Amino acid sequence: MSQQTPFSTWNNRFLPTDVEGFDSLAELALDLRWSWNHATDEVWRQLDPALWELTQNPWVVLQTVSRDKLQRALANPAFSKNVDDLLQTRHQEATAPAWFQQRYPQSPLKCVAYFSMEFMLSEALPIYSGGLGNVAGDQLKAASDLGVPVVAVGLLYQQGYFRQVIDKDGAQQALYPYNDPGQLPIAPLRHPNGEWLRLEIVLPGYSVWLRAWEVQVGSVKLYLLDSNDAANFPAHRGITSELYGGGPELRLKQEMLLGIGGWRLLDALGIQPEVCHLNEGHAAFAILERARTFMNETGQPFQVALAVTRSGNLFTTHTAVTAGFDRFAPALIEQYLGRYAQDKLGITVHDLLALGRQNPNDSSESFNMAYLAIRGSGAVNGVSRLHGQVSRRIFTPLFPHWPEDEVPIGHVTNGVHMPSWDSAPADDLWTGACGKERWLGTTENLGQDIRRVCDTTLWQFRTAASKSLVEYARQRLSQQLIVSDDTPEAINGAKHLFSPNALTLGFARRFATYKRPNLLLHDRDRLLRILTNPQHPVQLIIAGKAHPADQGGQALIQEWVRFIRQPEMRPHVIFLSDYDMLLTEHLVQGVDVWINTPRRPWEACGTSGMKVLVNGGINLSELDGWWAEAYNPEVGWALGDGQEHGEDPAWDAVEANALYDLLEQEVIPEFYTRNDSGIPTAWIKRMRESMAQLTPRFSATHSVREYIEQHYLPAATAYRDRTANNGEVGKQIVDWQHTLQDKWALLRFGEIKVVSDAQGHTFTVEVFFGSLDPKSVRVELYANGVNGGNRSRQEMKRGQPLTTGNGYIFNTQVSATRPATEYTVRIIPYCDGVAIPLEDTRILWQR
Ligand SMILES: *Cc1c(COP(=O)(O)O)cnc(C)c1O
Secondary structure, eight states: OOOOOGGGGOOOTTSOTTSTTHHHHHHHHTBGGGGTSGGGHHHHHHHOHHHHHHHOOHHHHHHHSOHHHHHHHHHSHHHHHHHHHHHHHHHHHHHSOOHHHHHOTTOSOOOEEEEESOBOOOTTSOBOOSHHHHHHHHHHHHHHHHTOOEEEEEEOOSSBSOEEEEOTTSOEEEEOOOOOGGGSSOEEOBOTTSOBOEEEEEETTEEEEEEEEEEEETTEEEEEEEOOOTTSOHHHHTTTSBTTOSOHHHHHHHHHIIIIIHHHHHHHTTOOOSEEEEESGGGTHHHHHHHHHHHHHHOOOHHHHHHHHGGGEEEEOOOSSGGGSOEEOHHHHHHHHHHIIIIIIOOOHHHHHHHTOSSTTOTTOOEEHHHHHHHTOSEEEESSHHHHHHHHHHTGGGSTTSOGGGSSOEEOOOOBOHHHHSOHHHHHHHHHHHOTTTTSSOOTTHHHHHTTSOHHHHHHHHHHHHHHHHHHHHHHHHHHHHHTTOOHHHHHHHTTOSOTTSEEEEEESOOOGGGOTTGGGSSHHHHHHHHHOSSSOEEEEEEOOOOTTOHHHHHHHHHHHHHHTSTTTTTTEEEESSOOHHHHHHHHHHOSEEEEOOOTTOOSSOOHHHHHHTTTOEEEEESOHHHHHHOOTTTEEEESOSSOOTTOHHHHHHHHHHHHHHIIIIIHHHHHOOOTTSOOHHHHHHHHHIIIIITTTTBHHHHHHHIIIIIIHHHHHHHHHHHHHHHHHHHHHHHHHHHHHHHGGGOEEEEEEEEEETTEEEEEEEEEOTTSOGGGEEEEEEEOOOTTOOOEEEEOEEEEEOSSTTEEEEEEEEOTTSOGGGOEEEEEEOOTTOOTTTSOOOOEEOO
């Protein structure tokens, strides 16, 4: 693809493209960098202050402004100099080496393709639903900041996720406003000759044409596919209309378009990533299409192509319950992918289904996208330390006879893109303490720098933040009440609600039952007493959407709304409808305490609590997800005993009471205990520790660096090795696996002996290989970890050959700290560079 300015991909006859300077403005408007770096805000405000305030979407402002106004603005030397300067900065930033180029000048990593079903980048591009999109969006932004070579692939939804209206009775109504692509900050992706890039994807019996769009996210590009092409049957134009809408068949079609269509798009653009990062299993069909592309290029069969390409795939799993994975009925897979398997991959439907099944021969078992993702990746990770552990447990069935803690799933804890979630005053505060470049590289020293900010400055910063939030909440709530046709008294009341000096608690998230959004409502009288204490008033802001199909979640919203409508509650609790990025920003920038009450271990990571860190908010949360690894008593408050209790209502009651206790005995007194200057010194101390210890660790800068170091770089190297010489290494791996397949059953243990003395235990064992080459396996001495200690795993050395049956003696020595009876011997596959047990799950235990 030739490098074009974003504008040149637009040829809209309705735009004043002939006005000199329009081009420059379009270039600025179409770069989503403005959504976190507010440098261009003033430009759009000058063009149309009212529309800018309402939409925060420069592309809408630019398309709406009249030709006269545009010409007048551009004729103003100060305005046009500002635009020129901004463009120049943009071009400089695009060419200057960023952290990644400086740190890894000779990197084998030239391109990561990042696939995700949703991206939360800006309110102006509503193609997200929640946490998963948040992680994707924040990682892209951080990749741009760090200069990581990433291209992302997603779908453009005509309707995006629903907007929420709450009626007077507390019932949620879902609205689906149309995303007019012309108003979104995206551009059609065109061939160099100007033709719009379109892809043809064959579904059973018909073709679907996909259009492609380009989104500029700083230095990173996101490509979006959509099926709303005039060449499609009306029914197929809607395939990409709704995020997480419809039934399994629609979901399967969407996932085929994302995975298969997405990989083909990269191919059509001449992009050849070494690494393909699957953000959740939705896009796992990319694994198949990537292998198919390699087959076409090299003539290798599917198995070899998969062995080669999987080394460059990384699968990040995001759910903590097996029910969270996408599964499809075998008949549906056969209907939609049967021909593809046979004609394109050269495998049977049975073989294809086997990739998504625990038991390949169980014809009733459905096709699990997460299983496909694991079978097709070179590494797998969960999204917090605890979630790594939970994922190892969930996926044990795929690794029979392996100890749970050796199930090959690690973790990279999510982080949030701090520049997107900090307030302008927080940005100033951190810039003063840590400099402007603080999120653009390593973050190790930020903690000590921010710790130097004095109590007075921190407290002034917080009181100003509370004031802003209260003003915003008043205005937003009164708007909301007008829309839902509430009484004039209620609307007027909203305008005077809350106090900037009271303690503000925030609770906002998806209303799903496992998040227990009604835990605070467990004992209503006690909550009422807490909120209405005249000496120590507390105010509470609630927000959240429930999936339109989730009746349970909607009932929880209704419970809150009905509770709030009681006259004695109205001054103390509000429910702000239509939780979205913009509302999150205001909440996380202003609340004093962010509350989170999921049932452990079902919050895989959680990110909203991380967004308050940079703004000086403090977390009070269940020891689940990220908080289980972040919490210590200096930085916030914890709920729960660190154990799992399922859905036990008795335990819910225990935790609800613990939550009230914490509020009454710790949180509220600490906030209201002031020194002579009116400063809550213990509170400030906690807030400072939260900012210093946690903000750098839970920034997306940090997690993207972990992805690079733990995964992208090793994957790029492995992929290059396996692709060399037409996939020679891949072919060797497949041959090795075939041999194991034939001969593994011949492996036998003979006599095992142990001699113990002061030096330790010396183990010797006889192993018989039949016709198997001993070099194709490893013999290990193994002991389980006990009492939280590490397992012991040691390779045994091959010694003398035995006289019969291709046998050898193996031996090794371990220290005598553990009794010899705790050890056992096992045999596992071995092939240089192959991940065991991820790529071959065989294992033979001596006992
Ligand atoms: C941050 C965010 C989320 C994710 O929050 P969790 O607490 O991790 O569930 C979801 N929706 C919106 C709008 C957000 O800003």
